Amino acid sequence: MYLEKVENELNVICMWLSMYKQTFVILGDLNLDRLKPETREGKILKDLEEIHSLEGMITTPTRITNTSATLLDVTLTNKPEIFTECGTYEQAISDHLMITSVYKHKPNVISFRSTKNLNIRKFNEDLRNAP
Numbered sequence: 001m002y003l004e005k006v007e008n009e010l011n012v013i014c015m016w017l018s019m020y021k022q023t024f025v026i027l028g029d030l031n032l033d034r035l036k037p038e039t040r041e042g043k044i045l046k047d048l049e050e051i052h053s054l055e056g057m058i059t060t061p062t063r064i065t066n067t068s069a070t071l072l073d074v075t076l077t078n079k080p081e082i083f084t085e086c087g088t089y090e091q092a093i094s095d096h097l098m099i100t101s102v103y104k105h106k107p108n109v110i111s112f113r114s115t116k117n118l119n120i121r122k123f124n125e126d127l128r129n130a131p
Contacts, residue, residue, distance in 0.1 A: 006032070007044045014052040023082060026054075027075040029096065034071040035061065045074070054078055057086035063096045073099045 010030075017024040034056055036042040049056060054076040061069035073096055075086055082104050088097040 003040055003044060006030075007048075010044070010048050011051070014048060014054070018052060018078070023077070023079045025075060025077045025082075025101075027073075027099065027101065029073045031072050032074075034058075034074060035069070049076065052078065055080040057083060057101060058088065058099050060088055061097070062088055062099060065095070072096070075099055075101045 013026070017026075030045065032041040032045040033039065034042060034045050037046045045056075048054065055078075057075040057077060057080060058071060058073065061071050062073035063070045075083075077083070084102045084104055086099070086101045089100050090097050
């Protein structure tokens with residue numbers, strides 16, 4: 001059930017981006033192992049790439065333990081030529097390697113928050129009490 005929800009939400013996001021943006025990048029820890037396309041999780045990611053013409057810019061493991069190596073942290077884009085390089089960097093603060101992507105141009109960053117659980121009354125009260 002969880003994986004179907006993840007797959008559906010990723011497809012909805014990619015469809016919206018494809019309709020409204022010429023270039024887009026999806027990056028982060030999706031907890032879908034790109035190195036194992038034969039598993040359900042890996043197939044979701046590979047299908048997403050194929051359906052929406054995305055390219056995975058990170059190709060080496062991003063989490064390495066004594067018993068496994070996975071590629072959970074991804075950089076997916078419909079325009080791979082916008083990057084001069086992509087890779088991983090090992091640092092000591094996490095069990096995941098940091099993903100790095102060098103963008104050729106200055107990016108526009110769009111941030112949004114979900115208002116799904118917004119308490120309007122409390123929000124308006126906070127606004128009234130703000131200095």
